[in-house]
Amino acid sequence: MNSIGWYRTLALVATLALVAFFTQPAGAAIVAETRWADPQSVTLDVEFPGEGYHANWELFRCDCGDLLVRSQLSTPGEVDTGETVLVGGRAVLSRGFGEQQAELGASLDAPALMMQLALRLLERAEPGGPSKIDKETPVEVTDAEHHITLDTGGAVGGFQAPWTISGVIAPAGPNQRRFDLRFEFSVPSEGETQKASMRLKGLADFGGADFPLSEADSLDGWQLTWRDENDTAAKEADKATTLGELRALLK
16 A cells, blocks of 8 residues: 555544543642543644655543544645534534645544554553653553554554554653654555554643633634534524534534
């Protein structure tokens, strides 16, 4: 599979189902039972195989249940940026993305998949969870037997063994852990197995970070789509002028 095909496969294999998030009180240190799958917000930077294939995502979870994803997606000669908000698990707001708005704006597939992969790799690197990282910690894990399966709830993807993780995980404050991991894996291609790698680095915040959008924020400039085209709230959606009003329609 060439670099373009691999990048597109990663972006399309996940579904809109997202990694579950866990909220801790603001200012609290990470408690022992916190898992890597529990951050309130994550910044994730991914360098894909091939020259110039790169993505940066910022994900924020609201206590109300909404999810905001800020995206910057780079391919050779082209950069698309935009924001997507999943409201009430039903409505999708998006803006930006330029000419790729129709394709990229309404989809949370790529960040859902890559976020799950990053947190799964952190779990393999330190099974005890983020509270175990109290100093800069080198990572070196090789597994020749166990595949990595990614299941977002509606689709399954993954990476077959052998694979290797190398890099570092470190504290970045009482609630935050930064990571810089190189993931080397196997890719079946035309009857043979090839080696490939990607770099995943970022910052996971397990505290109570504020959600960047407020109920008073205007819906002007946002494109509204629905996960279910027959959603009963869609008929009333044109009456909503703010995010808070749209949320109220979905209750």
